[in-house]
Amino acid sequence: MTKQIITISRAFGSGGHTIGQEVAKRLGIPFYDKELVDEVAKQSGFHADFIKEAGEYAPVSSSFLFSIAVSPNPLSTMHTMSMADQLFVYQTNVIRNLAEKGPCVIVGRCADYILREREDALHVFIHADMAYRAERIVRLYGETKQTPDKRLAEKDNKRKVYYKHYTNRNWGDAQNYHLCLNSGLIGIDKCTDIIVDVARMYE
Amino acid sequence: MTKQIITISRAFGSGGHTIGQEVAKRLGIPFYDKELVDEVAKQSGFHADFIKEAGEYAPVSSSFLFSIAVSPNPLSTMHTMSMADQLFVYQTNVIRNLAEKGPCVIVGRCADYILREREDALHVFIHADMAYRAERIVRLYGETKQTPDKRLAEKDNKRKVYYKHYTNRNWGDAQNYHLCLNSGLIGIDKCTDIIVDVARMYE
Numbered sequence: 563m564t565k566q567i568i569t570i571s572r573a574f575g576s577g578g579h580t581i582g583q584e585v586a587k588r589l590g591i592p593f594y595d596k597e598l599v600d601e602v603a604k605q606s607g608f609h610a611d612f613i614k615e616a617g618e619y620a621p622v623s624s625s626f627l628f629s630i631a632v633s634p635n636p637l638s639t640m641h642t643m644s645m646a647d648q649l650f651v652y653q654t655n656v657i658r659n660l661a662e663k664g665p666c667v668i669v670g671r672c673a674d675y676i677l678r679e680r681e682d683a684l685h686v687f688i689h690a691d692m693a694y695r696a697e698r699i700v701r702l703y704g705e706t707k708q709t710p711d712k713r714l715a716e717k718d719n720k721r722k723v724y725y726k727h728y729t730n731r732n733w734g735d736a737q738n739y740h741l742c743l744n745s746g747l748i749g750i751d752k753c754t755d756i757i758v759d760v761a762r763m764y765e
Numbered sequence: 766m767t768k769q770i771i772t773i774s775r776a777f778g779s780g781g782h783t784i785g786q787e788v789a790k791r792l793g794i795p796f797y798d799k800e801l802v803d804e805v806a807k808q809s810g811f812h813a814d815f816i817k818e819a820g821e822y823a824p825v826s827s828s829f830l831f832s833i834a835v836s837p838n839p840l841s842t843m844h845t846m847s848m849a850d851q852l853f854v855y856q857t858n859v860i861r862n863l864a865e866k867g868p869c870v871i872v873g874r875c876a877d878y879i880l881r882e883r884e885d886a887l888h889v890f891i892h893a894d895m896a897y898r899a900e901r902i903v904r905l906y907g908e909t910k911q912t913p914d915k916r917l918a919e920k921d922n923k924r925k926v927y928y929k930h931y932t933n934r935n936w937g938d939a940q941n942y943h944l945c946l947n948s949g950l951i952g953i954d955k956c957t958d959i960i961v962d963v964a965r966m967y968e
Contacts, residue, residue, distance in 0.1 A: 734940065736942070
């Protein structure tokens with residue numbers, strides 16, 4: 563079975579977005595990161611800014627998965643969920659539909675979990691040490707309001723909590739992914755090579 | 766800096782030993798898995814069978830790392846440790862000396878943690894899903910006393926506990942390793958290719 567769908571989960575600043583873009587370019591397939599936001603905005607009616615924000619914060623409320631589990635039809639009980647949880651339901655549908663449409667690369671948003679049962683999906687986790695990521699976020703994103711280490715720790719923690727809330731799995735656990743790559747050591751280009759190579763094994 | 770030392774951590778039955786052997790063969794360097802046991806037996810005076818057993822069980826006692834931390838010279842306070850902890854100190858020295866001797870592949874035994882500060886070390890984690898591993902352990906190791914799933918869960922749990930006891934890190938956390946590979950999906954041969962390729966990047 564060809565690995566058509568590639569999900570990229572990543573630690574902030576480790577180059578996951580860049581790697582995802584390069585992989586999509588090399589494979590000649592669509593790339594979705596912030597591009598997802600517009601699609602979700604269209605379908606949900608939520609404002610793009612809210613979607614970007616809520617895409618990082620998990621609500622401090624009762625278990626999302628419990629709400630889904632006890633509901634025969636999540637869409638009909640959505641009004642009882644927090645707005646962030648409602649957003650996640652829309653996001654899930656957008657991601658599933660994109661995967662149905664055809665080959666693509668999707669960054670973040672628990673896509674690895676949402677598409678976990680698709681045999682044509684390859685799940686990748688990109689990470690790097692603090693020093694490498696700190697240099698990148700200052701250089702590429704101009705992240706200077708906080709010290710880089712503080713900013714990295716904060717973003718990583720948000721992602722852990724978000725992922726746990728929506729998947730009940732531990733973000734960054736190697737066994738959630740097919741490939742985990744330290745981009746600081748291996749390099750962005752070589753990470754891209756490895757992912758493309760593994761995806762193409764199935765052609 | 767050439768990546769001379771390759772540590773392979775692995776889920777039971779995922780082919781870590783086989784991959785390690787192949788990588789060592791391809792790179793023309795020594796391979797240490799059970800071979801370590803003989804060296805540790807020589808140095809410690811412990812019997813090889815005890816070393817093999819204790820290499821999987823962490824003692825249910827006070828923190829090993831605390832004992833090390835409060836001791837100015839661990840070797841002088843070793844008599845106060847459990848035998849399993851004493852064994853770990855010998856094992857650590859053997860692993861460090863092997864890495865000093867030159868390029869090699871080392872399987873298991875928290876070698877990734879022990880050699881974490883060596884810039885010439887490449888740390889790899891091999892895993893696979895239950896079905897793949899269950900088939901392998903029955904076929905290759907004749908593991909039939911328990912159901913394979915039970916045996917796998919038991920071994921994984923022992924490794925998690927052992928690793929946590931001696932390193933205070935979470936076994937299988939992607940950020941402990943440079944490369945994590947799902948051997949069931951990627952295949953033993955391709956895993957070998959990827960590791961050899963990354964190790965050679967530094968030649």
